[in-house]
Amino acid sequence: MTASLPPAIPAADLAAHPVERAETIPSAWYTDARFAQADHDWIFTRTWQGIGHAAQVERPGSYFLAAIAGEPVIVVRGKDAVLRAFYNVCRHRGGPLALEDGCVNALQCRYHGWTYLLDGTLRGVPAMDRTELFDRKDFGLVPLRVETWEGLVFVNLAADAPPLAESVGGIAERIAPIRLGALTFARRVDYEVRCNWKVYVDNFLEGYHVPYVHPELAKLYDYTRYTTEVYDRYSLQHSPLTGDNLYSRDDGGEAFYYCIFPNFMLNILPGRLQTNLVLPVGHDRCRVIFQYFYDDVSGPGAAARIEEDLAYSDAVQQEDIGICERVQQGLASQAYDRGRFSVKYETGVHHFQELVRAAYREGMARRPSA
Ligand code: FES
Ligand SMILES: [Fe+2]
Structure with missing residues (x-):
């Protein structure tokens, strides 16, 4: 899909600069539909997308559906326990293999009933016996790359993308002894937001706005010790928790806020993980999917604590x-048009916007006519 990409982008807008001297990315990158197309072609079709979690595909035959950059995707656990992802697109005439999440023995297209094994092999083809030079072997489901990390399922549309480890390497070690994969899924909440997806990500990436936008949240942190660290493909904001609140433990505890490029966040508090997946819906809209995981979902008081966390998060x-x-x-x-950055906050x-610039640079360089 190359509906209409931006025309040439001025080299100055694509050049990298240190935060002390950098300008923010141009406003057109947030407001012009051609840059939404650039995000689609140069970012979302080439990066790992955290679209689900392992509990959704625990049993053999269980599957869930998602959309990545407009592509329908199905993630399914095989009878051999291997997790696979495919385009949710039948090889006959493009019908869907499933319309909602579920658990099956085989995937049967909802249009004319072609049946695929859970490994994508085409098996049943009703009324195709008079079709000449047709070999079922040539019509298996089209596979996608899928990887699981700490109980979270990521899919990448690009066959040549670097492994997921390059996007998340070092996080598990850093937050140990916390183990995200040991937490239990509790709830999903979706939000529709009338802004470009990069506005939402920018906002996540700084605590500068917290005293002004979230006066209540500001009480959770020790502001003097709120810090940001940047790595290749993610950044981390972290802060010790202060005072007696819903999240603090005997030892106080720490908050970790990771943003994995381009659009996946891990909000880690003691005993709790909230993930955010930010999906573009046109140039001036996005959908943000929150998933909540806890160390205790059934013990005494757990339900009340979860409700309190959900209400608090929703207010923020x-x-x-x-x-x-x-x-x-x-x-x-x-x-x-553009602004400047606080080096402190x-x-x-800046790190996120530099990765966007880098993706645009690479995208422009790949364009045949560029
Ligand atoms: S489109 Fe799937 S069986 Fe026809
Ligand atoms: Fe905020």
Whole structure:
């Protein structure tokens, strides 16, 4: 799909600069549909997308559906226990193999009933016996790369993308003894936000706005010790927890906020993980999928603690949605084109925007006519 990519991008806009001297990316990158196409072609079709978790595909035959960059995807656990991903697209005339999550012995197309084994092999083909030079072997499901990390399932549309480990390497070691893969899934909540997906990610990546947008949240942290670290493909904001609150433990505990390029966040508090997946829906809209995982989902008081966490997170999220939607309007204003970064607070935003610039540089370089 190359509907209409941006015309040539000025080299100056693509050049990397250290945070002290960098400008923010141009406002058109958030407001012009051609850059939404660039994000699709140059970022979302080439990066690992954290679309689910292992408990959704625990039993042989269990599967879930997702969409990545507009592509319908099915992730299924085989009878051999191997996790596989395919395009959810039948090789006959493009029908869907499933319409909702479930558990099956084989995948049967909902259009004319072609049946595929869980490894993607085409098996049953009703009324195809008079079709000449047709070999079922040539019509297996089209596979996709899938990897699991700490109980989270990632799929990548690009066959030549680097392994997932290059995107998440070092995180598990850093947060030990916390083990994300040992937590239990509890809840999913989706939000529709009227802003470009990069506005939402930018906002996640700095604590600069916390005292102004989230005065209640500000009480959770020891601001003097809130720090940002950047790595190749992710950044980390972390802070000791302060005071007596829903999340603090006897030893106080620590908050870790990871953003894995381009659009997947891990919000880690003692005994709890919240993931955020930010999906573009057009140039000025995104959907954010929250998943909640806990160390205790059934013990005494667990249900109440989870409800309290969900309510608290939702309040913070509503504050972020409010400001992100106003920022989208501001970016679209003729008054604004680009700004500067706080070196103290916005190194994570700068790091993310530099990765966007790098993806655009590579995308432009690959264009046949560029
Ligand atoms: S499209 Fe799948 S069987 Fe026809
Ligand atoms: Fe926020």
